[in-house]
Amino acid sequence: MRRVAGRGAGWILALAAGLMLAAHGRDRFDAWVEATDLPPLAPATSVEVQDRDGRLLRAYTVADGRWRLDVDPTRVDPGFVAMLLTYEDRRFRSHSGVDPRAMARAFAQAAWNGRVVSGGSTLTMQVARLLEEGTTGEVAGKLRQIRVALKLERVLTKDEILSLYLLLAPYGGNLEGVRAASLAWFGKEPARLTPAEAALLVAIPQSPESRRPDRAADRARDARDRVLARAVRFGLVEAEEAEAARSEPVPGRRLAFPAHAPHLADRARAGDPLAPLHRLTLDRGLQARLEDLAALAVLGRDQMQVAILVADHASGEILASVGSAGFRDDGRQGFVDMTVAMRSPGSTLKPLVYGLAFDQGLAHPETLVDDRPMDFGGYAPQNFDRLYRGEIRLREALQLSLNIPVVALTEAFGPARLLLAMERAGMVVRLPGERPGLAVSLGGVGVSLEGLVQLYAAIARGGVALPLTWRAEGDREAQGQRVLSAVAAWQIGDILAGLAPPPGAPANRLSYKTGTSYGHRDAWAIGYDGRHVIGVWMGRADGTPVPGAFGADTAAPVLFQAFARLKPGLDAPPPAPAATRLVSNAELPAPLRRFRPREAAFAPEGAPSVAFPPDGAEVELIAGAGLKVRVSGGKAPFTWLVDGAPVVTGARDREAVLAMAGAGFVTLSVIDAEGRSARAGLRLR
Known part of the structure; x- marks a missing residue:
């Protein structure tokens, strides 16, 4: 803490002592203290966004740009607190806000030496100054600190006063409080500090600007070592331990505060702007690993962006949400949250089409279908590779992501049913026209990565959709809607698990589907196992084409890498429901052996x-x-x-x-x- 400067300090201390000893009688002294107007005792703190285990994901500065993070004293290293009280105010627990012995000693030393040798301020007086942002060396300022300190001791407990110091102590620049300082200088919460770290955090507030480790390493180290010496003297630290602590270098630079899941953190704050704390369902470790993966995925790819979403499909909880690679990368428009941006889904809706056809009794995975040119009332789609396979099983048609069969299925039960199923899955859908057409099944609709992950989570959950949640305090009693039967959902998962993984990926049976939108604007890969579902989108945030970007080649490798960073292996899928018909084509009932479109033939009239x-x-x-x-x-x-x-x-x-x-x-x-x-x-x- 800054020392009282000049010879006048002794008179200040003398005056203070006089006030305590004879303030016109005890009653008038009590009335004087009781009449003290206190400053606000609940300073604004940084809004925090935490993960499911209470670990900091992101924090925001208070209105004046300071980092001032709320502090729970029980989560501060006890060794630091012991050093602080021993060095700053050994009689903190026993005095009433002003320590007469400390003041008398300070007055005597000042009178003998002609200058201030030691301060007489208690921790409570320092809190009084910090609350009012007052000065130390002025007579009026010192008197005000004494008066406020005496009143604080009457309205607050000792632990509450200590908490205010831990919250407000200055640590240089715009850092206030032990949590902000520990994160900025050591990159960790102050729950467990080394003796060297604890001593440095005790020393800096005495002269926060001249002892900043990043600007005055020598002064910071000397001040730290003096705290360590006092800790040894009073038995807080062993001499050998202090010697080892003195050999540790002080931090050479200030670290950035955690800034994980910035898009989702901003959404949480915007949704409840007055809340000081937002607890999310994310896992900070997984979030950090996937943010690193996202940065690698776009490395060397001009203007390319990526978004990754991970959810526990049993609960609907989102475990990681990467809205872009580089939140502040304006060249890639990193500020755009691509997990909620509306884009064309390409072929990623095809599994839902097949599942609906299975449920309608129109087909079975082993049903044969013609992959040949067809005209659906003037709409004549082509396969992506412009090749046609002739007669093929529906299982293979989905694995090859053929367009003709899926449009034929959609035409059979109607695109409106497909839109209804998407809405039942909880997806937000943006339709280009007033009425859905057959092109919806090929990506002719706007959806988000979040919506697609919710759809695939429903398939993975046996056909029942639950809303994805990212607030830890969210409603867990929500009842899901059935989108597909359990049999159809299992059949889709079994088909998708038969897809070969991309080159270099683990040879597992991940159920996944890729998609590429028209013009190569969006590359998708979404997959799930028995526990988790992950969705990956890649493209440019402004929607311009990315030549050569395919879901299978671009997004699928990222999907498999994301699963590898989530866990070492896949969780087994559920067994087939008892009603599942596991037979060959020849064993199917006659109507299911071959699918015949209702209106998919060319009219034999006019020119050939x-x-x-x-x-x-x-x-x-x-x-x-x-x-x-x-x-x-x-x-x-x-x-x-x-x-x-x-x-x-x-x-x-x-x-x-x-x-x-x-x-x-x-x-x-x-x-x-x-x-x-x-x-x-x-x-x-």
Whole structure:
């Protein structure tokens, strides 16, 4: 604490002693103390955001820009408190706010030496000065401190006064209080301090600016060592322990305060701006590990961003929320929380489509479906790779993320049912038009990463959706809505677990799905095991395309790395429900063996056109099988030509198989009975 300067200090102390001994009688003295107007005894403290175990995620400065973190004395190292009282105010527990013995000693030393040798301020007097931000050396200021200290002792307990000191003690710059100082100088809470650390925190407040370790290391070290010497003298520290402590260097720089989950912390504060403390369901260790992973994921990728969300799907609690890589990276728009941004989900809604089809009795994982060009009332989607596989099991169609089968399924039960299921899962949906179309199943809708994780959590939970929660004090009694049957949910998980992991990832059975939105604007990967669900989004925050960014190549590796940072292995999925039909296609009831779209055929009228393969397609040839072709429109019989040479003539059927010479680019033509023709260029592989 700053010393009283000049010869006038002795007169101040003498005057104070006189006031205590004879303040016009005891009664008038008591009345004088009782009439003291106290400053506010509850200084503003930094708003804190803590994780599920009470560990600091992020803190905010108070209004004047100071770091002043609330202090629980029971969570401050007892050794530090003992050093503090021994060095600053050994009779703190027994005096009434002013220590006559200390003042008398200070007065005698000042009179003998002609200068202040030791201070007479008690810890309570120091608290009085800190509460009012008063001065030390002025007579009026000293008298005011004495008066406020005496009143404080009458209205507060000793522990409450000590708590105020621990909260307000200055530590240089904009640091106040032992918690802020311990975090800034040592990077840890003050619950467990070494003797060297405790001694330094005792010493700095006596002259906070001239003893700042980052600016005056020598002065800070000397002051620390004096505290250690006093601690040895009074038996608080062994001599050997103090000697070892003196060899420790003082901190050379001030550390940054924790700033984990900044986006979610800001959301929490905005939702309850008056609350001094926000307790979240996050795990700080996991959050820090995934923030590091996010930074690595975009390293060297210009303007690329990433968002990662982890939840316990049994409880719905969010365990980690990374809104971006670099909150303050304006070049990547890191301030945008991409866990809640509305983006196109690409193929990530396909598992829900298949699950609904299973529940409607339209199909089974082993049901066969045609992967061929289809027209759905003028909507003619293509597969992402522009290839077609012909007849294929639905299990394989989902694993290959084919577009034609999923649109056919959506057309069978209606896109409105798909939107309803998304809403039942708790997803916020942004629809481009007034009515949903079939393109919804391919990503033609706006959703968020948070919404997709909630959907996959519902599938992982056996088809029941619970709202994701990130406030530790949130409602845990909420009843979930059923989105899929337990059987359909298990079937989806079983299919997705059959996907091969990305190169270099562990060969496990993680149930996951990737997606890529139109124009490569969004790359997704979402997966779950028996306990957790993780979602990853990658792209640019401004929505511009990222050429070459695919969910499988870009986001999936990050998903598997996130699981590796979450835990060493996967939790086993639940067993199949008793009602699950685990059979082959041949063992299915006849209606389930083959899926037939209700309205997915070309109308055979008007001029002919090559329905399959479509113009510009790439088709994989199977040795000895020929090329399967189909014509829509026109009038039979048909003539098929390859590069101008007739291959099939007089064909009455709309489908034919053409013998092909080999791989390469070919021009396929068809001529109907009235001489009308159509042409398609394709590449054979």
